[in-house]
Amino acid sequence: MTEENPAGTPTGEPAGEPTGPLAGKTAIVTGSSRGIGAEVARLLGAAGAGVVVNYRQKAPRANKVVAGIEAAGGRAVAVGADLTAEGGAQALVDAARDTFGGLDILVLNASGGMEADLGEDYAMRLNRDAQVSMLEAAVTAMPTGSRVVFVTSHQAHFIDTVPTMPEYEAVARSKRAGEDALRQRQPELTGRGISLVVVSGDMIEGTVTATLLDRARPGTLDERRSDAGRLYSVEEFAAEVARMVTADVPTGHTEYVGGADHMQ
Template sequence: MTDLTGKSAIVTGSSRGIGAEVAKNLAAQGAGVVINYRQKAPRANKIVAGITEAGGRAVAVGSDLTTPEGPTALVDAAIENFGSLDVLVLNASGGMESGLGEDYALRLNRDAQVSMLEAATAKMSPGSRVVFVTSHQAHFIDQVETMDAYEPVARSKRAGELALREFIPALEAKGIGFVVVSGDMIEGTITATLLDRAEPGAIEARRAAAGKLYSVVEFGAEVAAMVTADVPTGHTEYVGGAGDFLKK
């Protein structure tokens, strides 16, 4: 795909942060976008309102991806509202929240990603694309240690990426592309906030090591760009580089 006019996209976890920025970018390029939220309907509706006021197309759908019916609800919304499903951005992640169970990180970052992929690609046509959003800390967790508070999230996200990559041959057979976008810690995300709360100074230390940390707006634009980028399936895009990780 080089043009999103008339296409449609699901962006998981898009009522705020990176997902919201990705959704706004895709809508600005002509895609109808399904905005996914788990609990905060007013926040999601605000994103939809901003997109429609700018002349775009969007709909908000409440859906918990860790439930059996969650992924299907998003796919149905894309088809019913926009007539097709051409792009899936797997942005939703978590695991540092409290009160959601010890296995929540794995259920969301691996199991729900696979369920969402299966539900979406059953309806996607040749030429469509799936983009999985991860972090350098997760992508390289088997080679580079990360902060203690983030390790369960990192390992579950890496497990999710590996599980998704197993589908590449089947996706290729259907003409569906698969791309991974990996970024460093992102300024202003809930994960960065929780991490800095758990380990004060962690974000500043990472900023010093990396030289620069992307903002939510900057990273969201980079993720959106990979939806139409001319890259082979299975490609990993290291946003901002990953020099100190790649050296390990």
């Protein structure tokens, strides 16, 4: 397993020759020490990509994800970086270049805002400002043919037309603001030969957000299961996110995963 020094800088080189459809490619997956991000990282690693696994505080979780990718014959490195802090985004890009030689895939999975101890503006700083900062740092290293995948929720994507529960509204509006800010950069991305794809999902079984919402309003998950027919698991949703990395879709495409028909 790749080790890190206390500052979070990767040291050492992953072993083995890459194989698979993403062999020779490098991916950054933000917020990938657990949940959807960790599973996306695993899938991209299994497809041959070198993967930068990003965490904010929980290094052991990220190292476990790296160990799993490497045990399956893949290549990965764990990098501690707070995307809301100055230099956080650049640290991930530097790790991609230094460890794997470049950057071809950026999966913007990190999100939050329901935390009670990180400030009233944390949702907007993470879900909008940090997404833009990460994109701006990444595009300087991404060649023609690269792809950016932004992960969001139906509750955020449709917030301007479909109300969500009050407990989630601030997060939803900040994530929609992040999506809008990224889409505003499509002309620049197109000029660089980089495509942008948005993946929007319903509540996902087992995620932190779904758990917090169900805790704030008991019965929320049962209600969504009833309305949508079923909810995707972390593994199922992550597979859809990973699929969009190479899917033959135009830039700006939105992929709806589960239960969006009644919102459109």
